[in-house]
Amino acid sequence: MNLPKKKxxxxxxxxxxxxxxxxxxxxxxxxxxxxxxxxxxxxxNILANIDAFFIYAGPATDIxxxxxxxxxxxxxxRENAYQGFAVTSDVKSLLYTANALSFLLLGFSRPIIFxxxxxPFEWKNLxxxxxxxxxxxxxxxxxxxxxxxxxxACLERNEVMIAFGTKVIRSVLAQRTGFLSLNIFDSLNRQAxxxxxxxxxxxETPRLIRGLNFKRQEAIKIALSCNIRFIKYxxxxxxxIFQDQQNLFILELGDFTNIPDFIKNYAQGLTYPLLVWQPKxxxxxxxxxxxxxxxxxxxxxxxxxxxxxxxxxxGQTDKPAMIRKLLLENLAGELG
Amino acid sequence: xIIYIYPDNTNETKKIIAIVKxxxxxxLTEENKxxxxxxxxxxxxxxxxxxxxxxxLEGSHLEAKLGYLTAYAIAKNKPILYLIQKGNSLxxxxxxxxxxxxxxxxxxxxxxxxxxVITHFLRVNLQxxxxxxxxxxxxxRLTATLEQFLIFKAKQQKTTKAKLVRKFLEKxxxxxxxxxxx
Numbered sequence: 001m002n003l004p005k006k007k008x009x010x011x012x013x014x015x016x017x018x019x020x021x022x023x024x025x026x027x028x029x030x031x032x033x034x035x036x037x038x039x040x041x042x043x044x045n046i047l048a049n050i051d052a053f054f055i056y057a058g059p060a061t062d063i064x065x066x067x068x069x070x071x072x073x074x075x076x077x078r079e080n081a082y083q084g085f086a087v088t089s090d091v092k093s094l095l096y097t098a099n100a101l102s103f104l105l106l107g108f109s110r111p112i113i114f115x116x117x118x119x120p121f122e123w124k125n126l127x128x129x130x131x132x133x134x135x136x137x138x139x140x141x142x143x144x145x146x147x148x149x150x151x152x153a154c155l156e157r158n159e160v161m162i163a164f165g166t167k168v169i170r171s172v173l174a175q176r177t178g179f180l181s182l183n184i185f186d187s188l189n190r191q192a193x194x195x196x197x198x199x200x201x202x203x204e205t206p207r208l209i210r211g212l213n214f215k216r217q218e219a220i221k222i223a224l225s226c227n228i229r230f231i232k233y234x235x236x237x238x239x240x241i242f243q244d245q246q247n248l249f250i251l252e253l254g255d256f257t258n259i260p261d262f263i264k265n266y267a268q269g270l271t272y273p274l275l276v277w278q279p280k281x282x283x284x285x286x287x288x289x290x291x292x293x294x295x296x297x298x299x300x301x302x303x304x305x306x307x308x309x310x311x312x313x314x315g316q317t318d319k320p321a322m323i324r325k326l327l328l329e330n331l332a333g334e335l336g
Numbered sequence: 337x338i339i340y341i342y343p344d345n346t347n348e349t350k351k352i353i354a355i356v357k358x359x360x361x362x363x364l365t366e367e368n369k370x371x372x373x374x375x376x377x378x379x380x381x382x383x384x385x386x387x388x389x390x391x392x393l394e395g396s397h398l399e400a401k402l403g404y405l406t407a408y409a410i411a412k413n414k415p416i417l418y419l420i421q422k423g424n425s426l427x428x429x430x431x432x433x434x435x436x437x438x439x440x441x442x443x444x445x446x447x448x449x450x451x452x453v454i455t456h457f458l459r460v461n462l463q464x465x466x467x468x469x470x471x472x473x474x475x476x477r478l479t480a481t482l483e484q485f486l487i488f489k490a491k492q493q494k495t496t497k498a499k500l501v502r503k504f505l506e507k508x509x510x511x512x513x514x515x516x517x518x
Contacts, residue, residue: 042436043407046429143411151404198384
């Protein structure tokens with residue numbers, strides 16, 4: 001008699017290194033490496049019946065919407081064939097990819113769990129990483145993280161989550177908070193930390209009820225637009241940047257507390273609303289949404305989530321009124 | 337040394353816990369893991385697996401968590417003793433894994449042989465492994481008198497003051513019945 005097992009699909013999208021002391025042999029660089037990789041990690045077969053699929057293995061900088069679209073399509077077409085899905089990713093692009101899946105697969109009926117190794121693609125060419133790792137008690141490889149991700153994928157909880165270190169976090173609210181340590185993702189929103197891993201996985205936050213306000217579920221397209229420009233404000237910024245009517249602009253104010261008047265003037269003439277990203281700060285007041293002047297201020301969303309959401313919204317429609325509506329709706333729990 | 341034992345609520349596992357404690361090991365279970373003070377530390381990232389030196393799983397009754405704990409302990413390179421009472425069946429995947437992984441041992445047991453099986457595991461698989469390293473910094477202010485005594489004893493025993501203090505603490509820990517009962 002065997003332990004009961006669910007059927008899980010495992011997608012490789014980078015971040016696959018199992019062993020920091022043997023990067024070349026324990027990383028998937030191309031599809032044909034999967035068999036050798038699986039032979040080094042046989043213990044995952046106890047958790048579930050796993051089918052593995054290759055999506056991408058290059059540097060994190062080359063991850064693009066085309067990869068996200070491919071990943072979403074591959075997962076979507078297997079929705080009824082598997083009970084859960086796990087995705088490995090380079091940690092530098094993990095938040096963007098996880099956010100992309102959160103929007104592209106709104107209403108998806110299975111869990112999708114993201115995780116990865118902290119060992120970057122670029123380290124494969126280093127002669128030795130002993131100096132980098134010498135003081136590190138934390139294992140930077142993938143094994144423990146992926147076991148947690150696969151275990152979570154077996155739970156009946158249809159959300160996109162990140163399993164990393166000892167935390168399980170709702171992906172649309174996750175932020176990168178650490179480097180080369182046990183927990184490198186966290187959230188300022190306590191509700192977004194769904195559970196902890198400590199000699200077992202304990203999920204404490206209730207499941208997100210998604211899509212309640214989104215009445216167009218049947219019309220969701222697996223599509224993204226790259227007509228987005230993310231600009232960090234600085235004094236002396238070139239005003240001509242805002243003259244391009246083809247793009248949806250996202251302006252990060254940083255430590256500045258108000259939108260400059262010249263930008264407000266430009267916003268009125270833009271086709272799409274000007275999105276202003278101003279994360280909440282205790283001390284400073286924040287700029288306010290002003291729909292009459294075509295400005296929407298976001299103070300309760302992560303940067304990655306806002307950028308990807310904007311890409312997704314523009315991928316669904318080009319009608320300014322619908323764009324505004326979708327941006328203001330809390331579609332995947334991204335608005336805190 | 338700390339041993340994690342799962343599950344902790346069957347008659348068999350209560351016997352296992354008692355045997356492990358009698359051998360002088362500290363036992364971590366589902367029931368006590370949230371309140372066990374030897375796991376709490378302020379300077380390191382909290383990961384109880386880093387504190388555990390070995391794992392004993394009682395797998396006579398199949399459940400998904402056993403598979404998870406087995407896989408995780410293997411990934412963390414912890415010595416694992418997977419116990420099955422004679423007469424019960426074993427997941428085929430686990431048999432295969434035992435052949436592949438040096439740190440994973442499956443043993444069938446009866447109530448008569450249980451103590452021998454556990455003692456063997458503790459002696460061979462755990463006490464031969466690397467001793468826990470002292471990595472947590474702790475500042476201690478002493479009176480001049482105490483410092484003189486520490487210098488004297490360290491010189492006498494040809495050791496360092498820090499090692500001597502650790503030795504005193506380990507002795508106290510071993511003798512503390514209330515602590516062992518936790």
